Amino acid sequence: xSNIFFSxxxxxxxxxxxxxxxxxNINLFGYLNPYPYIAFVFLFPFxxxxxxxxxxxxxxxxxxxxxxxxxxxHAASTLFIAxxxxxxxQLILRKSEFEYYTFQxxxxxxxxxxxxxxxxxxxxxxxxxxxxxxxxxxxxxxxKRTLLSTIFTFLVTTFGYYILVSKNR
Amino acid sequence: MxxxxxxxxxxxxxxxxxxxxxxxxxxxxxxxxxxxxxxxxSSNSIIGGIYTKxxxxxxxxxxxxxxEKLAEENTYLKNLLSKKNINIDSVIRHVTDTVYHQEYQYxxxxxxxxxxxxxNNFLTINKGLKHGIQKDMGVILPNGIIGVIQDVxxxxxxxxxxxxxxxxxxxxxxxSNHFGTLAWNxxxxxxxxxxxxxxxxxxxxxxxxxxxxxxxxxxxGIPVGTIKNLNLRNNYYxxxxxxLFTDMSNLGYVYIVNNIDKxxxxxxxxxxx
Numbered sequence: 001x002s003n004i005f006f007s008x009x010x011x012x013x014x015x016x017x018x019x020x021x022x023x024x025n026i027n028l029f030g031y032l033n034p035y036p037y038i039a040f041v042f043l044f045p046f047x048x049x050x051x052x053x054x055x056x057x058x059x060x061x062x063x064x065x066x067x068x069x070x071x072x073x074h075a076a077s078t079l080f081i082a083x084x085x086x087x088x089x090q091l092i093l094r095k096s097e098f099e100y101y102t103f104q105x106x107x108x109x110x111x112x113x114x115x116x117x118x119x120x121x122x123x124x125x126x127x128x129x130x131x132x133x134x135x136x137x138x139x140x141x142x143x144k145r146t147l148l149s150t151i152f153t154f155l156v157t158t159f160g161y162y163i164l165v166s167k168n169r
Numbered sequence: 170m171x172x173x174x175x176x177x178x179x180x181x182x183x184x185x186x187x188x189x190x191x192x193x194x195x196x197x198x199x200x201x202x203x204x205x206x207x208x209x210x211s212s213n214s215i216i217g218g219i220y221t222k223x224x225x226x227x228x229x230x231x232x233x234x235x236x237e238k239l240a241e242e243n244t245y246l247k248n249l250l251s252k253k254n255i256n257i258d259s260v261i262r263h264v265t266d267t268v269y270h271q272e273y274q275y276x277x278x279x280x281x282x283x284x285x286x287x288x289n290n291f292l293t294i295n296k297g298l299k300h301g302i303q304k305d306m307g308v309i310l311p312n313g314i315i316g317v318i319q320d321v322x323x324x325x326x327x328x329x330x331x332x333x334x335x336x337x338x339x340x341x342x343x344x345s346n347h348f349g350t351l352a353w354n355x356x357x358x359x360x361x362x363x364x365x366x367x368x369x370x371x372x373x374x375x376x377x378x379x380x381x382x383x384x385x386x387x388x389x390g391i392p393v394g395t396i397k398n399l400n401l402r403n404n405y406y407x408x409x410x411x412x413l414f415t416d417m418s419n420l421g422y423v424y425i426v427n428n429i430d431k432x433x434x435x436x437x438x439x440x441x442x
Contacts, residue, residue: 021223024284027418030358031286050182058189065209066216068284069291069327071200072209076193083186131197132288138355 004045012060015040020067023156031145034152035074036160037064038124041082042117043165046103050086057082070132077127081120092116106166117157122150200289201335210320210327211282211293217325220281221295235421242311273388274427276301278326280420285358290330292316294423297324307386307426313393313415314338315423317386332358332417340393341381342370348381351393351411358417360397363409370406372399378411385431 019037026033040060044053061078065071092112105113129142129149177184196209211217278300282293296302298321308315308328316336319329329336331353338351340363347370353361366372376396382389394411401407428434 020219027286030418033286051185054182054185054189058193061193062209065196066213067211067220067282068287069200069207069209069211069293070287070289071198071207072193072196076190076197079186079189079193083182133355134197134201138288141355 008040008044008056011040011043012056016060016063016067019064024068028152032148032152034149034156035121035125035128036153036156038078038081038121038153039157039160041078041085042120042157043105044082046086046089046105053082053085054079073128073131076131077124080127081124084123085120088119089116113161114158117161118150118154121153121157122146125150125153207320210322211291212297212320212322212325212327214322214324217281217293217295217322220293224279224281224295231419231421234419238421245311272428272430274429276425276427277422278302278425279422281325283418283420285330285332285417288355289334290332290417291319292328292330292420294326294328294425295324296425297322297326299323301427302326302425303427305386306428307384309387309391309424309426310415310420311424313413314380314387314391315415315417315420318425328423330417331361331413338387339381339384340378342372343377343379343390343392345370348383349409351378359413361394361411361413363396363406363411366406366409368404368406372396372406372409374399385428385434387426388428 015037019035023034023036037060041053041057044056047053058075058079061075062072064074068074092115093108105116108116126142126146129145133142199207200209211220276296278294278296280292281295284290284292292315294302294308302318302321304318304321306318308318314331316328316330316333317338318326320327331338331351332355333353334355336351336353339348340351341348347367349366349370350364351361352364363378374396378393378396380387380389380391380393392414394413396409397412398408398410399406
């Protein structure tokens, strides 16, 4: 139990530092940054008791908001994908495959992991940029940034996942 | 009663989710209003401290560039001095000036966190209340404006960047008395937009834009940029784009402007409202 706690605490701090020190300063083409800190939500253990997931996802978003003076946009969007993560996993995997206690992300097939990452990243980024711009007239700008950043985050996250987490290298 | 408790227990994750989401939305709404002091800010001591540490490391890579900027500014200031015919080589000089009145005071600070790629950008600097910095002071470079101080803690402060939807800065055209507003549409960090320019102000592509005298935040006449593009439709100016002189993606040391007369001017202006 405490092992899971420490590995998640370590991941929390590690991802926040990577995000604010490296990934927030990439600015590809002058405006593109990846947001791989949300991998925290993807990798958080699947449990029946979900309040820890919700609270820590909210907190990691809020921490990023503190560092980037962005109000609460990261907190709101990270919390959102944390809440809908479960329903989404049930949707990709067939119900029979899904068991709370035995379920581990490393045990599902590669293509499903990638779909899982991609869709959650897409939802997160769309929400985040919508809240950042807060303006219907900038819809195309929001869409453009969402798509490009999603691809960027997806590449970084998948790369990191296969190097650091996945067992079937 | 039992039913209510059952309902709460059954939907506890949804309720927790909604509660936290509402808290986040309150923070977001708060961040969109310019006047309120914020809770979510990088000007607090923990985050400022972390940024200072990491900035100390990355400092070394920009030393050469920083030196060059300083040398350029020195040359500029020397040229100004020589125009005023003040000999700085002589040992001591007393100038009796009966109209002497210091209007502005400058404080140097280092940018420890810069952002320019978001819709609403903020910067963090390594000076705060202890060093005399207060909310609503202007922040400039010798060749342009950066923004306005937003939140201040004892040791750090955040700047509302020029690249922010809440940033509206009074500017004018060099050698003319027409004024307009400088704003940013969120697209390129090298360009800003001019709004509310009167039709009679004859603008041309290439005109230099400087800070206007109507604002108490900035000294008058600091160069901001040049007009890159403009359309004249139905006798109104539209889409005036200004290329900024400052490279907002690469900021080191900045100057914070303290207008000593600011309180007096504001008090006076309040009387008319």
